[in-house]
Amino acid sequence: MTESVIDIKGLYKTYDSGFSALQDINLSIPKGEIFALLGPNGAGKTTLINTICGIVNPTGGSIRVNGYDVVREFRKAREQIGLVPQELTVEPFAKVFSTVKFSRGVFGKARDDAHVEKVLKDLSLWDKRDTITREISGGMKRRVMIAKALAHEPQVLFLDEPTAGVDVELRRSMWNVVRGLREHGVTIVLTTHYLEEAEQMADRIGVIQNGQIALVEAKTALMDKLGQKRLGVRLAEPLHAVPERLAGYDLTLEDDGRRLVYTYSAHDDRARIQPLMAELDAAGIHYVDIDTQQSSLEEIFVDLVGGNA
Amino acid sequence: MNWHAIKTIYAAEMARTWRTLFQSVVSPIISTSLYFVVFGSAIGSRINEVQGVSYGAFIVPGLIMLSLMTQGISNASFAIYFPKFIGTIYELLSAPISFVEIVISYVGAAATKSAALGLIILGTATLFVDIQIAHPFWMIAFLVLTTVTFSLLGFIIGIWADNFEKLTIIPLLIVTPLTFLGGTFYSLDMLPALWQKITLINPVVYLVSGFRWSFYDTADVSVGLSLGMIGLFLAACIAVVAWIFKTGYRLKS
């Protein structure tokens, strides 16, 4: 069995306002995994990450990082952790290089300019090393924050919506950075609202809703459930029933038989749209329009938790 | 102790001084020089000696105290308020450092800055008037104790404040009046009898008196009392910081 780097048992968080943001969270994440935490706005993703990282005090339960309790052995635990928070916040008057160097020192590591240089180069920030952080673009700031989180060579990296407001090219380059880190044995926990991102990156996906873990599953298994697409065919003449010869397809009739709907998995290359259309022609079924629909992440969450959202 | 972290934060705070050199060094020097011109020369020329010292020289220890106190508070309160305000505090909270280390580095840097400033003002003053230092050891001791105490007070204000108004209200409404009424520009026996009594509830009186004693060997109140008062302040500030530490007050939710 692989050793787990993060081990959360019975975690509760109730804010001073009385709001219960996390309830009985149990989660363990093995070393070297990329774990994606999904959930609608306000589900508790940031709260969960902040409790692990020491920014929010847990109300109950225990969290261990590499075996160290995050409250009692906070020094040992936090040395392992790098955090890129959701909000873009960088010290506005410092130069990129010095702000990253600062992070390394604050985490108790001896000065190592070569490592800082490597981190900046990996994130394509080396050109900007002498620029004042206030003067760089938002996407660049995000990268500076990642560089700060990596400055002390953490074993576990938390990325709270790392690609919000980041263009496609930069997003892909961040994914590459994350994969590169994983190759060096770094465990990564990220939150995202992009299904595509979770799909591209994650080994496992956890869904959190109303402060509770709704499910944790391997990505491949989950994607089959998540990635349902519907192909709608508007018929020229209504049908009373799905014709016998089309029984091999997952078909339903809607709209008093005027609309034929084919449900298939977007990740299943066995989707047989072309043969289906050919069969329709062969059966003499005429159609006037075609559309496709994919469920949104939010709909999927509702589905997953049985509509009790 | 995470010494790397303390060193890093301290160095970053000191570096900030160089970036804001005018605001943090030049402007206090200018304002102190103005005090000399107005109080020392213009008014002082009408006042003879106070407690056996020329008026211009008499006000020097008080002026230094004034800037130790106001600068200590403003340096430290701003230093910790700023990361809270812009959000970079997350890094301190997620780092393997304890609250004690945060206090040491921020208060240490703020105290260093204001103490250095006090010495610069002392240097500036020698250009205007003759100054003797009767008890150099105690002069330094008063200087260090005062800057550390008031930097701690500033740190507490910076933690407590959740907007700019709160950040400035205590210095403006409490500290500035107390320092101006604390015997910087006069000796207590220049006041009417009733005011002499009332003034004694102002803690700043004891600090200025003790500090002036270390220069000219004359004091309004006994030196032991001055030391006791500053010790009491320091203890009170440390107690509040310890309480903040225990409760995580206003830094973590």
Ligand SMILES: Nc1ncnc2c1ncn2[C@@H]1O[C@H](COP(=O)(O)OP(=O)(O)OP(=O)(O)O)[C@@H](O)[C@H]1O
């Ligand atoms: N300091 C706080 N005091 C009280 N309630 C809070 C506090 N911080 C967060 N909450 C509440 O806790 C809940 C979870 O917030 P959290 O930021 O963890 O959500 P999230 O899943 O990260 O959402 P998003 O996708 O919008 O980032 C929300 O209802 C939020 O209003």
Ligand SMILES: [Mg+2]
């Ligand atoms: Mg969030």
